[in-house]
Amino acid sequence: MFDLSSVDLLDAFTRELELCKLREGEHVVVLAEPASRGDYVAAAFGAAKACGAHVIAATVPGGSPAPMPSTHTGAGPGLTSVLTDTTAQDLLKSADLVVDLTQEGFIHAPVQQEILRAGTRIIFVCDAPDVLIRNLPRPTDKDEVLEGVGLLERSEVMRVTSAAGTDLTVRLSGAKPEFQCGFADDPGRWDHWPSTMVLCWPEISDGRIVLAPGDILLPFKEYVRDPVTLQVEGGHIAKVSGGAEADLLATFFDDAQDQWARSLSHMGWGLMRTADWFATAMYGKGDLMGMDARAFAGNFLWSTGPHPVLGRESYAHLDIAMRGCTVSVDGTDVVVDGTLQDR
Ligand SMILES: [Fe+2]
Structure with missing residues (x-):
């Protein structure tokens, strides 16, 4: 055949x-x-x-x-x-x-x-064919993420809050804003199909991140079931408390035996409007990378471990995609209660 x-x-x-x-x-x-x-x-x-x-x-x-x-x-x-x-x-x-x-x-x-x-x-x-084709980039995606990069570049503070209890203040000085737009059109450019996101690499953030049921832990490709509170001090996770996934995360950080495992890495928000939050539930773990979760429009994506801007090498890298957050950059709301704000 x-x-x-x-x-x-x-x-x-x-x-x-x-x-x-x-x-x-x-x-x-x-x-x-x-x-x-x-x-x-x-x-x-x-x-x-x-x-x-x-x-x-x-x-x-x-x-x-x-x-x-x-x-x-x-x-x-x-x-x-x-x-x-x-x-x-x-x-x-x-x-x-x-x-x-x-x-x-x-x-x-x-x-x-x-x-x-x-x-x-x-x-x-x-990623899987359906993920690629459903999220085929639009030429205008690059302009939109570049607007977000520009906002981060001229701002000092990103604040992330949520009804679940998240309240994180992020210092943007030296945070080297970046983007992914799903296509690599400039010489020397790396990009990822599919993706549409704005991110940065802050050093200092303080407050708490509260994961709500339905948020997604990557690379585990698992949904959070019980709320998890992560206390953040000076860019590091000082304490993890809550339900089943709190124990899971604390064990991951310990098992990694990596000095940067509890340090925050890149963070930002997704702009991929065609993304499907349930792709993570519909595929085998080996069948997809998880860009639907990472770039979902209106998510707050944050991570732990490697931090090239600060010269931290680490394989203990988690990406955690959250919904329902409000992301505000020097007072400009880019995401409100998990909804991406139009330009
Ligand atoms: Fe990441």
């Missing part, structure tokens, strides 16, 4: 590469590992051809015969086979666009920064 599963994906991948401003005659590398989806490799390959680009499909070893479930989470060291192979790195540096179809890419590895410095743009893709 022939396999035509990539054909249905070809239009979406072509649209995505057009959003990445792929031009005729540019060089594309489709990067895969043995566990990558073959239909995505074929669709990306065909889409690059449809755009008139040169294309090479490169498959590198996955790095471990027994990959941890921590892959596919954005929390691990990344694809070690690329980290140790200068020929692979040179190939990626020589490309105009890399379509990264590996399980985890090398998001947190310094090698990725080297590749980007060469001017290569990288688009990372690893």
Whole structure:
């Protein structure tokens, strides 16, 4: 029987590469590992051809015969086979666009920064087809997230509150605001399809974060069932209390044996209006990365562990997506009770 599963994906991948401003005659590398989806490799390959680009499909070893479930989470060291192979790195540096179809890419590895410095743009893709196609970016998404970045850049304080009891004050000085918009169109740009979010890397935040039932813990891909209160002092989690998930989180922080496990990392809000909060419930854990939760329009996304701006290396990385919060930046409400405010 022939396999035509990539054909249905070809239009979406072509649209995505057009959003990445792929031009005729540019060089594309489709990067895969043995566990990558073959239909995505074929669709990306065909889409690059449809755009008139040169294309090479490169498959590198996955790095471990027994990959941890921590892959596919954005929390691990990344694809070690690329980290140790200068020929692979040179190939990626020589490309105009890399379509990264590996399980985890090398998001947190310094090698990725080297590749980007060469001017290569990288688009990372690893969620399920429905997640990709439902959340196919709009060209205007970039303008919208850039507005949020501008607001953070000229502001001093972000305040996050919720009916559940969250009241967190975040100092924005030196917090290096960033965005994801779902496509990589500028030289040296990394982005993630799908995603639409504004984030920053603060050092100091104080107050409390109260997780409400239905909030989502990543990379566990689990919903919170009982309220959890996290006391935050100077950017670190001083105390965790509450129901079942409070014990889970406290145990995670202890087990990590990582000095940064209880330190806050990036935080921001999602703008992806097509995101589905229930995708996390509908898929097997290995079938999706969880960008519906991370970029959900009107969420408050915060995290723990690695902090590149402060030079903190850590694999103890949690992303926690909350609904029902109000996010206010120097008095401008960007999210009110979990609803993204229109521009
Ligand atoms: Fe994260």
